[in-house]
Amino acid sequence: MTNTIAEVKKPILSLKDLSIAYDKKYAVKNVSVEIKKNTVTAIMGPSGCGKSTLLRALNRMHELYENISTEGEAFLNGKNIYDMSPIKLRRHMGMVFQRPNPFPTMSIYDNVIAGYKLNGIRTKKKERDEIVERSLRDVALWDEVKDSLFKKGTFLSGGQQQRLCIARALAFSPEVILMDEPTSALDPVATSKVEDLLVKLKENYTIVLVTHNMSQAARISDYSLFMYLGELVEYGKTKNMFTNPIDPRTEEYLTGKFG
């Protein structure tokens, strides 16, 4: 049943022939894919296959570095992301990194609200308080930190820090959240908390998740992309891919022959 519902969902992101090169050496080659709204889409593949590179193209992070070039097109809700200003685009595309990276000079409260502060968006205190509480509740961190909102975020445990970083990305109510192995630095308990969270978050957001962990992809993703040597090898419903992979390379990866 859920599969048929997922089927009719509109794409929120569509990539057309996206290629990315470091110093003219291609790390991602001609990837075309449509990512559906309110899903968790996993990007899988062996180390070095270009997962992070593809993910970071979606919020135009590569433009911070001169040696990286991008070709092709990508659309967010039908609008070409390369026609928007990267600043605006990034507000629609939250990002969560592999290592938890709360701003060490800021309190928990200021970390959550950092997006507004950094962009110089003026808000009333009451509004800010609401945003902080809503975002921290969204990541199930509110009860744990509500009495220490003005302490430094770096005093939290690794798992709490990562949830704080997710809250920071949520505060702006982005449409898409890009996550690069968000649980790889966390212990199993913290990992399962974050995983539960992602499943809950897809009601309101679309999540693109790079992961090394196949069972994680199987547990929480609706769709999966399998990449190999910079190419998109296979894309489909996670269930189908895990039970019935089409490409032999996908099968080899899923059965642990490489990666």
Next chain:
Amino acid sequence: MNSDKITKTVLFSVSILILMLAAGMLYSLVGGAIPAFKEFGLKFIFSGEWNPTEGEEKYGALPFIVGTLMTSFGALILCLPLSFSTSLFLGEYFRGTRVARILGLLVDLLAGIPSIVYGLWGFYVLRPALIEIGFGGRGFGIFTAALILAVMIIPYATSLSNEIISMVPNDLKEAAYSLGATRLEVITSVTIPNARSGIVAGYILAFGRALGETMAVTMLIGNTNQIPTSFFGTGNTMASVIANQFGEADGLKLSSLIAIGLLLFLITGIINAAGKLIIKKMN
């Protein structure tokens, strides 16, 4: 005894020797300063009189303490905009590029130029230029000295802050960019706050250098022994009065100069320790 033990013993003795050298220096400074402090008491530090006339000799360190603080703070303020923008340029905007490497080398080169060369340049180039733009007093004075000092301490302030700024983790900056921050916002809200204590330490160490810098200052400050009344007037620093007068000094005057040396030693010691402490705390 095995060779490891010998090495250890030798290294230990050498470090003890250096420690004793420093202690001996402090001891002789204190010894030399005692007559001045015996004669004038603590008032030596707060008195502005410097009268070497025989029979009515009176010495106070205040004019030189004030002169030192004025030139050093002046130098710090003059150097700040230059070195701060340079370290942002090197550590953030052009980090890792060839331009930054070459400029970084040139800045470090400034640190290697001997004080006397700065003094000569200040005397024969800077001073005439200041007179040209309407500077009184033949171009000598606190401001002239502060200007040359500012150039001399730029490398110290710059290289530490540049290093600390370029050490701010990239993933913090990327986190800020991913929230839609512009480059300027990243610099003001992430880079500078995270590098703040290192930047402050850099300026404290640079200030410490300025306090004791002697040769160039002596050549440019005008060498007068009254409490300076204006930033553009002449004066003397603690270091420059010693350099200027130790040759012909004896008795109480010599002891007073040594006492000034002792004070300078203590002040720079404290300033340097504070800077190093901040750096240590950061790591």
